[in-house]
Amino acid sequence: MVGLASPAEAATSATATYAKVSDWGTGFEGKWTVKNTGTTSLASWTVEWDFPSGTSVTSAWDADVTSSGTHWTAKNKSWNGTLAPGASVSFGFNGAGPGAPSGCKLNGGSCDGGSVPGDNPPSAPGTPSASNITDTSVALSWTAATDDKGIKNYDVLRDGAKVATVTGTTYTNTGLTAGTDYSYTVQARDTADQTGPVSGARAVRTTGGGGGPGPGSAVKLGYFTEWGVYQRNYHVKNLVTSGSASKITHINYAFGNVSGGRCTIGDAYADYDKAYTADQAVDGVADTWDQPLRGNFNQLRKLKAQHPHIKVLWSFGGWTWSGGFGQAAANPAAFAQSCYDLVEDPRWADVFDGIDLDWEYPNACGLSCDTSGPAAFKNLMQAMRAKFGTNNLVTAAVTADASSGGKIDAADYGGAAQYLNWYNVMTYDFFGAWAAQGPTAPHSPLTSYPGIPQAGFNSAEAIAKFKAKGVPSAKLLLGIGFYGRGWTGVTQATPGGTATGPAPGTYEQGIEDYKVLKSSCPATGTIAGTAYAKCGSNWWSYDTPATVNSKMSWAKSQGLGGAFFWEFSGDTTNGELVGAINSGLN
Structure with missing residues (x-):
């Protein structure tokens, strides 16, 4: 734990934990969570970490984030610095580059539960698969996460809330409601009790209960x-x-x-x-x-x-x-x-x-x-x-x-x-x-x-x-669109033909209401569950x-x-x- 109090005060301890919330290829969203694990209030907090060259913070919220080279520092805002015992606060940022934070420090000490120097957090487990779905239960399984010091266990989350902690890579959730939608994710925890990013989500609908939109309910x-x-x-x-x-x-x-x-x-x-x-x-x-x-x-x-x-x-x-x-x-x-x-x-x-x-x-x-x-x-x-x-x-x-x-x-x-x-x-x-x-x-x-x-x-x-x-x-x-979209200068009746521009439309080129097209250019074929038509040199698709x-x-x-x-x-x-x-x- 990180000592944050003077010798005359009661001990105050805190942790900082990092998670990558999402990754869209060219960038990612990261989140730090600071938690007061001690017995006295925390008056302020500063989280520091290093990114490898080529990885950076592009924008941040709920903290003031600055950098010196590859070293990044986040300080609390005026309104979220005070943390009562047991309380936590998160701040987030958008980042660019492929790297992960290292060398985490919280108020000058070890983050202890975040990205501990020399001990990286675990990876995300695989997206859980679902089987044996009944009215009231579902069996989940997932591929293991990896960690440089070893995996301790996994938290299973249903609709974002933890429902179980297991040591293996399977879990059966019981006591569910028939005909109901649920979403499951899994998060790994390493031997130092660091949590990694959550897995992808698996949507599950239990059987029974009408089985989807029925008469009068859709x-x-x-x-x-x-x-x-x-x-x-x-x-x-x-x-x-x-x-x-x-x-x-x-x-x-x-x-x-x-x-x-x-x-x-x-x-x-x-x-x-x-x-x-x-x-x-x-x-x-x-x-x-x-x-x-x-x-x-x-x-x-x-x-x-x-x-x-x-x-x-x-x-x-x-x-x-x-x-x-x-x-x-x-x-x-x-x-x-x-x-x-x-x-x-x-x-x-x-x-x-x-x-x-x-x-x-x-x-x-x-x-x-x-x-x-x-x-x-x-x-x-x-x-x-x-x-x-x-x-x-x-x-x-x-x-x-x-x-x-x-x-x-x-x-x-x-x-x-x-x-x-x-x-x-x-x-x-x-x-x-x-x-x-x-x-x-x-x-x-x-x-x-x-x-x-x-x-x-x-x-x-x-x-x-x-x-x-x-x-x-x-x-x-x-x-469903109550209109069609079309081209002109088309010689090929089936989809995939070349064109010279948008077909003429009543209010805008390239678009026309269904009520017009059903008579002016009746459908001649279907593809991928929708209709198309070629009338002269014009080609339209519509439902x-x-x-x-x-x-x-x-x-x-x-x-x-x-x-x-x-x-x-x-x-x-x-x-x-x-x-x-x-x-x-x-």
Whole structure:
């Protein structure tokens, strides 16, 4: 133990432990945990270590980190230096390079339980495998970790909490609940009681208990866009006249903006000011000039009065406004407070049942590049849940890039899942005419296929990767696009052909609604679970009621929580794609 007190004081002892939280190839996230193991309070702490040449800290949080050559020093912030007996505090950093810390010192003494000089912590064990899964138990096994002085035992963690410590590489967890999702990881401990990094996560669903989404329980969610009321002339009333309102369970209202570290209004006129005439209104009652709430929010209120089973979430961000999340992540609590204040504004609090955050490229590049670090997404979601509580829905739309080192690997989606009701996995827009010369490819493939332009760009691999990171199956929704993507200048009917650019579209080149394509360019074939068509020199891919139905069957076989789609106005006037989702999940 490290003596930190003067001779006249009672003994104060502390340890510092290092763990590599994640590694995305070009960098990693590290975390130090300082624990007061003595009997008196610790007034301050300083952790020092050495990195080999070529490894460095690029950013840090919850500590002031400085360096001199390859020697690094972290000092407590003004608010986290005092540690009562038994208390601990962690600080983290993003790093570059392949090296691990050595020569750890805590307040000038040995870290004793961290990276002890001459005794490296153990490696991560292999990702556990699961077998003999029953209603109430699962058998786990994993490959051994390595250590320069030997492995003492392993901690088994379920959903992040330790449930057992074992000396071997197997463990059977009993007393579980039927039909329930769990996530398991393993962490090794060496003979000096140093812990190494946790293994990869294994998602397990016990048998029984309904076995996944059953009739009436699956989420069937659609996005309603605020701008649809303009050129598209699509209004909340269309959900009723199309028959879709009776076939969905949730609506995401898109989008609120993320600006200045806050949730802000996206389009005030469409949201709560536009006056509806009687023939446009859900209930046939016209808005008046002096009523307190008009616009889409009031129409959604009227929709919920007619269809009380529908829950509405206010969605913030999206592709265009995801660039604002980096600033929001710098102060998660303040951001969550701003979102709560806006969603729960007394003028429309009864309209919304929760919030959805569409941060589409955390710690990665999209319309802009985000450098907030792999922990930022989890930290933001934790703050949202803490503020919105258990009675509100908190969800997120997330990338489906399952390529090695891709966007799913860039953020801690597994760690964040505990704070969310579900993820909307955006399993569409994998391919499109932004690659103007092709090759032509379906924008929403369910599976891979020979010749696919990019490995990992398909729904099945995306869902599998989220599960492998510990996200429960029931917290994953499969995404469906109510539109197609297309090229022109194409001579080859089957996928993989060359092109000269994007095909013409009603509102934007290279994209067209399903309701248009079903007649203007009927499907001529299917590949990887989705449809395609060649009409003249134009080539399109899109989902049809038949392919949607097969995707819903696949979603049920995977135990997913349901499906969602972008967005209502792309469907036919009688809502045939919504109908396919509904029937496919029942």
